[in-house]
Amino acid sequence: MMLGFSWLAGCKPTAGMKASELPKEWFEINGFLKIAPDGQVTIMSPNPEIGQNVKTSMPMLVAEELDIDWKQVVVEQAPLNTSIFKRQLAGGSQSIRASWQSLRMAGATARQMLREAAAQAWQVPLSEVTAKQGVLQHVASGKKASYGEMASAAAKLEVPKEVQLKNSQDFTIIGTSKKNVDGPKIVTGKPLYGLDIYKEGMLIAMIVHPPAFGMKFKSMDATSAKQMPGIVDVFTFKTYEEGYSKSAFDNTAFNELVVVVGKSTWEVMNAKKAVRVEWEPISDSTEEMDLFGRKMTVRTPAGLESSETHQAKMAEMGSMPGKVVRRDGNPEEVFANAARILERNYSAPFLAHNTMEPMNFFANVTADKAELVGPIQTPEFLEKSAAARLGLPLEKVDIQMTRMGGGFGRRLYGHFLVEAAVISQRMKAPVKLVYTREDDMTFGTYRPSYYATYRAALDANNRLIGFHVRAGGVPESPLAANRFPAGAIDHYLAEEWTIESNITVGAFRAPRSNFIAAAEQSFLDELAEAMGKDPITLRLELLERAKKNPVGENNDYDAARYAGVLELVREKSGWDKGIVPQGRGVAAYFCHNSYVANVVDLEVKEGQPIVHKVYCAVDCGIVVNPDAAINLSEGGLVDGIGHALYSSLTFKDGVPQQRNFDQYRLIRHGEAPRSIEVHFVKNDTDPTGLGEPPFPPVFGAVANALYKATGKRYYHQPFFPAIG
Amino acid sequence: MAIFKLNVNGKSREVDVDPSTPLLWVLRDHLQLVGTKYGCGIAQCGACTVHLDGYAARSCQTPVSSVGKQAVTTIEGLSEEGDHPVQQAWLEHDVPQCGYCQAGQIMSAVALLKAIPNPSDEQIESIMSGNICRCGTYTRIKAAIKSAAEKSK
Ligand code: FES
Ligand code: FES
Numbered sequence: 001m002m003l004g005f006s007w008l009a010g011c012k013p014t015a016g017m018k019a020s021e022l023p024k025e026w027f028e029i030n031g032f033l034k035i036a037p038d039g040q041v042t043i044m045s046p047n048p049e050i051g052q053n054v055k056t057s058m059p060m061l062v063a064e065e066l067d068i069d070w071k072q073v074v075v076e077q078a079p080l081n082t083s084i085f086k087r088q089l090a091g092g093s094q095s096i097r098a099s100w101q102s103l104r105m106a107g108a109t110a111r112q113m114l115r116e117a118a119a120q121a122w123q124v125p126l127s128e129v130t131a132k133q134g135v136l137q138h139v140a141s142g143k144k145a146s147y148g149e150m151a152s153a154a155a156k157l158e159v160p161k162e163v164q165l166k167n168s169q170d171f172t173i174i175g176t177s178k179k180n181v182d183g184p185k186i187v188t189g190k191p192l193y194g195l196d197i198y199k200e201g202m203l204i205a206m207i208v209h210p211p212a213f214g215m216k217f218k219s220m221d222a223t224s225a226k227q228m229p230g231i232v233d234v235f236t237f238k239t240y241e242e243g244y245s246k247s248a249f250d251n252t253a254f255n256e257l258v259v260v261v262g263k264s265t266w267e268v269m270n271a272k273k274a275v276r277v278e279w280e281p282i283s284d285s286t287e288e289m290d291l292f293g294r295k296m297t298v299r300t301p302a303g304l305e306s307s308e309t310h311q312a313k314m315a316e317m318g319s320m321p322g323k324v325v326r327r328d329g330n331p332e333e334v335f336a337n338a339a340r341i342l343e344r345n346y347s348a349p350f351l352a353h354n355t356m357e358p359m360n361f362f363a364n365v366t367a368d369k370a371e372l373v374g375p376i377q378t379p380e381f382l383e384k385s386a387a388a389r390l391g392l393p394l395e396k397v398d399i400q401m402t403r404m405g406g407g408f409g410r411r412l413y414g415h416f417l418v419e420a421a422v423i424s425q426r427m428k429a430p431v432k433l434v435y436t437r438e439d440d441m442t443f444g445t446y447r448p449s450y451y452a453t454y455r456a457a458l459d460a461n462n463r464l465i466g467f468h469v470r471a472g473g474v475p476e477s478p479l480a481a482n483r484f485p486a487g488a489i490d491h492y493l494a495e496e497w498t499i500e501s502n503i504t505v506g507a508f509r510a511p512r513s514n515f516i517a518a519a520e521q522s523f524l525d526e527l528a529e530a531m532g533k534d535p536i537t538l539r540l541e542l543l544e545r546a547k548k549n550p551v552g553e554n555n556d557y558d559a560a561r562y563a564g565v566l567e568l569v570r571e572k573s574g575w576d577k578g579i580v581p582q583g584r585g586v587a588a589y590f591c592h593n594s595y596v597a598n599v600v601d602l603e604v605k606e607g608q609p610i611v612h613k614v615y616c617a618v619d620c621g622i623v624v625n626p627d628a629a630i631n632l633s634e635g636g637l638v639d640g641i642g643h644a645l646y647s648s649l650t651f652k653d654g655v656p657q658q659r660n661f662d663q664y665r666l667i668r669h670g671e672a673p674r675s676i677e678v679h680f681v682k683n684d685t686d687p688t689g690l691g692e693p694p695f696p697p698v699f700g701a702v703a704n705a706l707y708k709a710t711g712k713r714y715y716h717q718p719f720f721p722a723i724g
Numbered sequence: 725m726a727i728f729k730l731n732v733n734g735k736s737r738e739v740d741v742d743p744s745t746p747l748l749w750v751l752r753d754h755l756q757l758v759g760t761k762y763g764c765g766i767a768q769c770g771a772c773t774v775h776l777d778g779y780a781a782r783s784c785q786t787p788v789s790s791v792g793k794q795a796v797t798t799i800e801g802l803s804e805e806g807d808h809p810v811q812q813a814w815l816e817h818d819v820p821q822c823g824y825c826q827a828g829q830i831m832s833a834v835a836l837l838k839a840i841p842n843p844s845d846e847q848i849e850s851i852m853s854g855n856i857c858r859c860g861t862y863t864r865i866k867a868a869i870k871s872a873a874e875k876s877k
Contacts, residue, residue, distance in 0.1 A: 051822030051859050179818050186823035187814045187830060188806040189759015189799030196758040204753075229725065229742065266742065266749045356763050356771060356824040356858045405761075405824025406858050437764045627818055631864065635821050638860025661768035661856065670849035672862035 031084035032062050032106035039134055039148035041068055044078035046085035047095045048377050050407030051635075052691040053628040054095045056181045058103055060624055064173040065107030065166060068134045068147065075181040080379040080399040090377040091412055091507065096624060097593060097688050108163040116160070117153035118145055168622060168684050177627035182403060192403040194374030195434065197362040202430040203232060205423045206268045208258040209443060210279050212654030213503045214304045217256040218280040225260060225274040230267030234260050234275060237426065239419050244388060245290045249381045252415035253444040253504040259423055265434060282502065300502050304654035307349070310474050313499050314451035318345060322470050322495035326481040328551045329491035334466035338457035342530050346454070346519035348717040349648040351447035352658070353508060354666060357405020358440040359416040362432045363424035369396040370421055375404035375411050382414035386421045409507035413445045441664060442656045446649060447508035450478045450515040454523035457491070462531050465491060471516060472497035475505060478512040483590065484562060485524070487555030488542035503651065509639065510692035513591040514699070518644065518717065521587035521700025526713065535586055535704070536570050557590040561619050564681050568617035569597040572679050582612055583709025587700030593688035594620040598637065600701040604709050609720060611641055611673040616694055618678065621685035630678045633694045637676055640698035642667025645720045665721070728788050732757070733801025743789035748772045750788045751798060759799035759827045763856070770855030771824065773831040774798050780835035799827035802834065810834050813872035821859035829855050833869050842873050
């Protein structure tokens with residue numbers, strides 16, 4: 001039995017403590033660890049795990065400051081508890097960055113309390129008690145004890161008002177590779193995911209949603225479906241009630257759904273096909289939403305949209321003036337007097353996230369409480385939605401997070417959690433809601449479709465004198481007007497536009513950057529060629545200008561760190577040493593607080609690209625778990641190459657044209673790079689995000705390498721769309 | 725509904741299900757063996773890969789009525805202690821990211837190594853191409869398969 005002390009109870013702010021002397025975060029993170037008498041330490045991992053390794057790397061921060069042998073650490077997924085944990089969210093590559101201080105404080109505070117307990121027990125001064133690798137020691141008297149022996153005494157002590165954090169050169173855990181704590185469970189097939197939940201008396205629920213965006217439920221005949229074996233009920237319900245002020249994460253295209261509930265998955269899948277539903281067109285509508293504290297009216301237009309129309313409309317919008325977001329100098333005049341103008345258009349399709357584990361959630365809602373378990377990136381937001389929908393107070397809604405079979409942004413939007421809760425409440429039974437792959441791929445919340453026009457003005461000496469980007473999309477713009485090369489060019493203009501749509505979209509790994517980086521970095525490549533310069537040299541020259549004498553004030557990147565990754569990738573890829581047999585392309589980008597440069601070597605053989613090698617240089621500050629960071633970077637690169645080359649979701653009359661992996665092309669083994677090298681810039685800067693940053697630039701590096709391999713520029717994604 | 729006697733991971737199991745029920749859902753819904761995953765249901769992603777008499781099969785497209793006396797092996801039955809050389813190689817290379825596809829990847833890799841003990845890169849790429857990893861762990865999977873092959877020499 002584990003007789004640990006729990007910080008959940010031990011360390012809440014109480015009236016007697018002088019909270020003002022402590023950092024605010026400190027009080028909220030105290031549920032982080034418990035120590036057993038045998039010295040085992042359980043560290044709670046607060047954030048949702050979607051494959052980005054936080055369940056291993058976040059507890060490493062706690063263990064570092066606790067100063068313990070990592071072998072003695074057991075990691076547990078914490079439940080949603082915002083009175084202790086902060087920002088229990090997986091998104092924006094921010095988990096490590098946002099918790100860098102607070103997680104280490106949690107460990108350091110515990111270490112300090114253990115030292116105090118030892119000092120009291122041994123009647124020696126605190127300053128003479130050391131704590132290292134799980135052992136407390138008083139050298140002068142020869143006294144020694146394990147953390148476990150002092151744990152119960154430490155738990156009774158008052159929380160220290162100040163603690164010292166280690167200097168980075170004293171780290172023994174941070175910066176060393178630790179294996180995925182769930183690895184042994186994953187390779188033996190233990191239940192870890194939402195879809196793996198099976199409970200006594202649990203029913204399976206599956207939805208039937210409109211076949212097209214722009215349609216809604218009209219009527220249904222479920223007579224025969226209800227009579228099928230194993231079927232318990234078929235009914236319709238509304239996920240959110242009319243007038244509910246949704247948050248950004250309540251996004252759903254299809255609010256009224258048909259649900260089939262039964263005893264087993266296969267029976268429900270079959271009955272789904274037997275439900276006869278009539279759908280009808282939606283009309284134009286508006287609704288009030290609460291977007292991070294801002295009340296906004298969001299409009300949804302009626303109509304059945306098609307990709308062809310989207311393409312034509314985007315090209316038209318791209319040819320007209322947009323909303324000016326940034327203007328430096330006098331770009332109009334410079335372009336009017338230019339000796340030469342280079343202008344290119346770029347586009348990308350809608351994408352479905354396609355997490356390998358489709359959307360699902362378990363719910364057991366009784367008269368006075370709700371137990372909700374499953375894969376969700378935003379539990380804190382969805383707890384509010386579920387409570388409001390179920391008519392339960394917030395504290396009666398308990399959300400537990402399972403390991404997720406992928407996130408990529410899709411599980412920020414938790415309508416499926418609310419759906420499961422509503423179904424369970426109605427059935428008065430535990431229910432697991434399961435989306436089929438087809439449901440998952442056709443339900444919406446996609447990466448938007450984008451379009452960008454880049455223009456450069458050159459003078460008679462082929463010098464760059466003006467730069468112009470005009471970008472937009474269905475339904476949002478990908479523009480980040482203050483990113484490079486803004487700040488490096490005297491005359492700069494950035495404009496944007498949007499086209500409204502009833503197709504729902506959401507954040508997709510490095511939202512917006514995942515398109516604009518490709519367009520911008522491809523354009524810079526072509527520009528360098530037009531100027532007769534090496535593509536890395538041109539970028540470095542522009543960055544040098546931005547560093548020494550930046551244009552404008554809102555440039556949101558650090559030119560020196562940006563140049564640093566380009567220099568590192570230049571060195572590691574042997575860029576200057578000359579020719580590789582295949583096509584070679586470079587790209588670099590800054591997003592989510594980190595800098596990444598990629599070099600891709602590929603060839604095109606019998607009409608198909610073969611990616612030989614990718615070099616990746618990353619500056620994300622201190623690297624917490626190096627091998628896992630390499631793995632995550634490799635994943636981002638493979639993901640980016642796959643989406644650049646192959647993936648696309650298209651529409652005809654509102655109907656998604658790809659419903660499963662026989663039609664929607666994802667990158668496969670044989671198409672992945674033959675080898676990948678990831679290098680990190682070594683520095684002492686606090687760590688920043690890694691889940692997203694390696695992804696956006698690789699699209700551009702692929703396009704530029706394809707040009708070198710084929711002599712043809714690739715402007716429109718995906719570059720190799722056919723199912724091969 | 726009909727009764728089927730199955731040999732799963734060396735044990736004899738009995739289920740009463742519709743004959744068309746895919747082995748995948750028999751394993752997951754009826755036998756509490758959830759290591760075998762659902763990804764597509766149409767034999768496109770490989771998440772549901774099991775062994776039938778040692779050969780890799782997509783359990784989502786294997787009706788329970790077609791299994792007969794074939795020995796079914798799932799990820800749970802691959803080794804007693806989770807220490808099959810391929811499982812060990814997976815841990816050594818710390819392959820998984822989200823991990824969801826990995827049971828299927830491992831089952832495909834074990835079958836591959838049984839057929840070709842010392843596979844070339846091209847053989848790995850082509851035989852493993854039926855298993856999608858959305859997180860992009862392909863290079864590590866290849867490295868792990870090569871390690872496992874090396875160790876079994
Ligand atoms: S679930 Fe069987 S191959 Fe995808
Ligand atoms: S590890 Fe996530 S799908 Fe393969």
